[in-house]
Amino acid sequence: MAGVVNPSDIREETTGDLTGLGALLQQIVGQPFLFFRETYGDELTIHFGALKEVMSPKLRKRQRGSYVLTLRGSVWKIEGGATPGLYLTGPVAFPPGSTSELKPFPLAAFEQQPPIEPGAIVITAKPFLDTEYGGGIGVYFVFSDRSLIVIRPNPADLILEADPDLPRIADWELFTPHSRYLRVGPGSVWSYTASKRDVPSA
Amino acid sequence: MGRKRDLKQVDAVCREFGMDADTELEFRDYLHECKESGDRGTANDRGDFTMGELRQKAREFLGIEE
Numbered sequence: 001m002a003g004v005v006n007p008s009d010i011r012e013e014t015t016g017d018l019t020g021l022g023a024l025l026q027q028i029v030g031q032p033f034l035f036f037r038e039t040y041g042d043e044l045t046i047h048f049g050a051l052k053e054v055m056s057p058k059l060r061k062r063q064r065g066s067y068v069l070t071l072r073g074s075v076w077k078i079e080g081g082a083t084p085g086l087y088l089t090g091p092v093a094f095p096p097g098s099t100s101e102l103k104p105f106p107l108a109a110f111e112q113q114p115p116i117e118p119g120a121i122v123i124t125a126k127p128f129l130d131t132e133y134g135g136g137i138g139v140y141f142v143f144s145d146r147s148l149i150v151i152r153p154n155p156a157d158l159i160l161e162a163d164p165d166l167p168r169i170a171d172w173e174l175f176t177p178h179s180r181y182l183r184v185g186p187g188s189v190w191s192y193t194a195s196k197r198d199v200p201s202a
Numbered sequence: 203m204g205r206k207r208d209l210k211q212v213d214a215v216c217r218e219f220g221m222d223a224d225t226e227l228e229f230r231d232y233l234h235e236c237k238e239s240g241d242r243g244t245a246n247d248r249g250d251f252t253m254g255e256l257r258q259k260a261r262e263f264l265g266i267e268e
Contacts, residue, residue: 040212040233041250043204056228058263060235068227073206089203154203166210167217181223195223 007178011192018127018137024182024192025125025139027067028174033120033143034065036110044071044107046149048122049177066177074171074185075133075152080115081145087115090154120145129188136171137184153185208250215256219264232263 005023014020034047047065054064075090087105124142129135136153153171171185181195212233216226233251236242236259242249243256251259261268 037231038234039230040237041204041208041230043209043230054228054231055224056232056263058232059228060239061231070227071204073204073209075203154206163207163210166207167213169206169209169213173223175224175227179224183223195227197222 007176007180009192010180010194013189013191016129016188018129021127021137021182021184021190022125025127025174027176027178028069028122028125028141031067031122033114033116033118033122033147035118036107036114037061037064038107038111039070042107043073044076044110045069046071052177068175070170070173070175071151072170072172073154074138075154077148077150078115079148081120081143081147082117083113083115085115090152116143116147116149117145120147127184135188136186137188137190139172139184211251211253211256215253215260218257219260219266221260221264225264229260229263233259 003023005026007024007027011020011024028048031048034049034051037045037047039045046069047067048069049066051063052066054062077089078087079085080087088102120143122141123144125139127137127139130138130152133153133155138150138152140151141149151172168186170183173184174182175195176182179194179196180192182190182192184190212230213226216229221229233256237249243251245252245255260266
């Protein structure tokens with residue numbers, strides 16, 4: 001039996017249902033990796049799919065991917081395929097006083113020396129319930145050049161919800177060419193809604 | 203790993219200005235490009251922006267005249 005998912009359908013905020021989330025994520029399988037981009041607040045974004053022009057005339061970098069994965073404040077690991085290397089971030093990777101094996105690698109360097117081969121195809125995209133990190137939703141991607149990306153919610157958020165005057169942010173997001181985006185976290189909450197205001201809900 | 207407080211501040215300002223998610227995604231890039239080009243904020247030594255500066259940047263980005 002086959003099943004069908006319409007990537008233009010809206011999915012309002014949901015708790016759990018990793019099967020449904022996993023089905024929506026399948027749209028990125030088969031898409032090529034394009035590039036990494038550092039953005040404000042030491043956040044890394046990963047671009048996939050086809051190159052497209054940005055909307056804003058204010059931006060100097062005029063192109064983005066048709067799919068954009070934003071890592072927000074999550075912990076992540078990237079394992080190079082063709083070029084060996086384990087790129088780590090977060091409190092687990094950097095416990096106090098133990099950096100002898102880890103060399104600093106600025107985010108900007110991901111743009112010039114990407115550990116994933118440009119053009120490598122996403123062959124697996126799978127969400128998982130991160131029980132070690134308190135029940136948030138992580139995700140991993142495997143590429144045709146044997147590269148790997150693992151994204152996990154930041155465990156520090158479980159201890160204390162800092163900044164109560166500010167909105168809580170997602171653990172990761174995936175923008176799609178269907179004017180929809182996946183917004184995952186915090187916790188086990190996710191949604192798939194319009195990313196552009198003038199697009200009517202399906 | 204992104205710094206959550208900075209990311210939350212940007213989200214808060216985007217909500218104030220009614221940006222949709224696609225616009226917010228590009229606004230985050232705009233803020234980074236401003237810093238890269240030397241147009242830095244005064245919140246700290248890294249050149250991050252204060253809430254007031256973020257609001258000003260949002261007006262610049264959206265073409266809103268004061």
